[in-house]
Amino acid sequence: MEVTAALQKLAAYERHESQKSQKLLDNASSILKSYARQGDEGWEALEKLTLAALDQGDIETADKCLKILSERFPDSARVDCLTGIRLEATESPDIALQYYDELLEGESANAAFGRRKASVYRRIGKIDQAVKELSSMLDTYYTEVDGWLELADIYSSCQQYTYALQSLSHTLLLAPQNPFHVLQFAETAYLAADIPLALKMYLQVVDMTDDDEEDVPPIDTIPTGLTLRAWFGVKLCTHRLNTEPRVGSSSASQTPAPPTTTLSSLDDLATERLRTAYLNTTQESPPKTDSALIDALAKVISKPGTT
Template sequence: MDLTSALQRLASYRAKQSRASADIVKDGELVLRKAGLTKLGDEEWAFLEQLALAALDTGKLDVADDITDGYAIQACLERLAAKFPESPRVDVLQGIRMEATESSETVIRYYNTLLEADESNIAAWKRKISVLKSSGDIKTAVQELSTLLDTFYTDVEGWLELGSIYSSCNQYTSALQCLSHAMILAPQNAFYILEAAETAYSAADIPLALKFYLRVVEMLDEPPTSGTTPSRPEGPTLRAWYGVKLCARDLLTSTPTASQSESQTTPPSEKHLRLLDELSTERILAAYSPSSSKAGEGPPLGRETVVKWLENTSSTS
């Protein structure tokens, strides 16, 4: 743990925008203790913003208080405010600081004054929405978020947030619409499609869910080319294969009502469904097969449960 490596780590966190708040606070305290702010030069300001956000995230309102001459959050913010007066970024940082201790009404009033001064301040607007949401005022939050997205259409984050708010209120159709915006804005991102698949599944639109799951599988999983060992599905790929399996099962065993789709998606033919069922079973088992590279190890954890589940779902058909 020396100074240069800590600084490097902090810089890479900044570049990647990763939310490793605990690590950032730890590294930041080290930097403060060893170097102080004066030696950082122009990097100081980015560092202070990063440290203030991370400390707020971890709830350490008095970070580094006892280490140096009282560089508490408030001191961080005051330094930043003195350097960059009227900067919207510092304003929003102040707001986040207020969120930690003040009541939500006070904070919303503060953000409202920011928005009155500059009605296109998207950062303040988003913070206001998140305060509204966390204070339980879902209705206003949805209204504000819709207005925001109407203005800033390309904000994928916003669409995902609106989608998850709708999902939490069981409004799956609206959630799917939000996700479809996110999907056209970032068609290459399989995670959004996976989320849409799961939302469609929750909305009991099984044929649509199956199509989305298959899209994820198509994008993420590659069959082995000749000569290589079959790959082992992981993470979102495995999740999607589970989804395929569930949907295929549901459609094969279903009464006609289950294959009805709100989005008028036609389910695959029964022959294809059986093949899909077979294929997904294969892939799920492949994920739990003992790895050839680490010989001598037993089958991976949970394999028995999975096999039992697969057998059960097959026997009910």
């Protein structure tokens, strides 16, 4: 299991030029000196150092680590993947793609290579190829939740929200316990103009994330983080259902909109929740009208640290 997790991390690698990698790279000489004495941890440290060096564009150090690693583990898919990332850093995308193609042809075919290939395609703007690569990879390795998320991300970036919803529905099947996926599903459904479905999904997130283990009844808690975002989504949905009743009947997934009485009490509840949250984060009295409240809350939510 540990190896698959490590491979998934490698498959998802993207260049950030982060401070963390700079810090790690500053320790390069000590890591290179001491890896042999640390056993398994030492090798892992080398892998991390390679990634950090690539992140910072220090090809020389990366090559040094790669050489040690590939001598120690000649047939490892992890090292192969790392070598691929190294190729992506300096060579042209075509060479990297060719390298991944060879790996995928070979014996140790692996989901990680497919994902890396897709990310190369995506970086050079060949979205259609990336989608094709990812879908064929996921057709074989169905259980790669991250792969499905990435596919949904690609679809959303092209405004193909219906397809994104389909990919996300697979993540929901694979990890039904993860509220983040449900929230993403709800937000995508909202973008796909399937408001009744979005409303149900937002409520589902609320149901999953509010802490009902504590002694305080849920009505007295202050929604934060995911729950706040979900309430915000609920409010958006009820607001739209109230102002444009037509959207309630135009659901692509044939989800029925809630009856008017339920809808109005949901709207009341969501408004009340959002006002509580607003009052607690800004210490100001919340705006009165619906649209003003939504605007004000959007600022609160998009502020880093609250979600």
